[in-house]
Amino acid sequence: xxxxNVKWFGPQFTARTNAALFAGLKKGVSFARGKIVxxxxxxxxxxxxxxxxxxxxxxxxxxPPMQFARSKPGEPPRxxxxxxxxxxxxxxxxxxxxxxxxxxxxxxxxxxxxxxxxPISARRKKSLAFGFKGKWVFPRSVKHPGIAKRPYLLxxxxxxxxxxxxxxxxxxxxxMRV
Numbered sequence: 001x002x003x004x005n006v007k008w009f010g011p012q013f014t015a016r017t018n019a020a021l022f023a024g025l026k027k028g029v030s031f032a033r034g035k036i037v038x039x040x041x042x043x044x045x046x047x048x049x050x051x052x053x054x055x056x057x058x059x060x061x062x063x064p065p066m067q068f069a070r071s072k073p074g075e076p077p078r079x080x081x082x083x084x085x086x087x088x089x090x091x092x093x094x095x096x097x098x099x100x101x102x103x104x105x106x107x108x109x110x111x112x113x114x115x116x117x118x119p120i121s122a123r124r125k126k127s128l129a130f131g132f133k134g135k136w137v138f139p140r141s142v143k144h145p146g147i148a149k150r151p152y153l154l155x156x157x158x159x160x161x162x163x164x165x166x167x168x169x170x171x172x173x174x175x176m177r178v
Contacts, residue, residue, distance in 0.1 A: 020175035022094050024168035029090035029099035031167050036101060036156045037085045044068050044078035073148030076155070077111045084108055101153065114149030 045068060071078045079085060087104045103109070121141040122128050129138050157164070 017172075017176065018094070018097070020172040021097060021168070022092065023175050024171035025092050025097065025099045027171050028164045028168040029092055029101060032099075032101050032157055032160065032164050033088055033090040035160050036153060037088050039076045039156045040079060040085050040088075040152050042071075042076075042078045044070060044080045071150055073114075073150065075150060076152035077150045084111070101157065103153070108153075110147055111150045112153050113151075115147045117146040118144050120144050 068080070069078065077084065084103060084105060084107075087108060088101065089104060090099065090101045092099045119141055120128065120143075127138040127140050128142065129136060131137075
């Protein structure tokens with residue numbers, strides 16, 4: 001009877017597979033982050049002249065006032081300052097073999113899931129001050145109607161799910177062939 005010598009490479013194979021999957025995960029998270037930033041990069045500022053410009057004289061070279069094209073409920077939020085797009089991050093956990101994309105801004109979550117109606121009260125002064133129907137009003141508090149959700153994180157990841165998965169798998173396969 002012949003003697004067979006078997007050598008087990010289980011731990012090395014597992015380590016190599018995990019390294020390949022993690023490299024794919026990094027690329028997948030980076031791709032998802034880029035798609036989310038692209039989704040919220042539509043500008044809210046449109047250089048459209050208002051109908052009633054008041055005392056502005058267009059002959060003196062003054063730029064027309066800016067109008068803001070806000071996003072509608074259900075649409076991704078449009079870019080105003082760019083802070084939301086700059087706050088989008090991607091991270092990976094090697095131990096959990098998990099990727100994550102999100103935002104560091106508190107209002108990013110409010111845009112994603114919306115808010116219920118909530119009160120706004122004056123804190124440092126006796127009253128709030130804002131323009132309403134062409135006049136200044138000074139209430140002590142108001143009830144904000146809430147913010148309708150403007151999903152941009154989960155919806156973008158779901159929309160690009162197939163591409164993200166194929167990036168992870170193709171990168172891992174390419175790493176395993178080497």
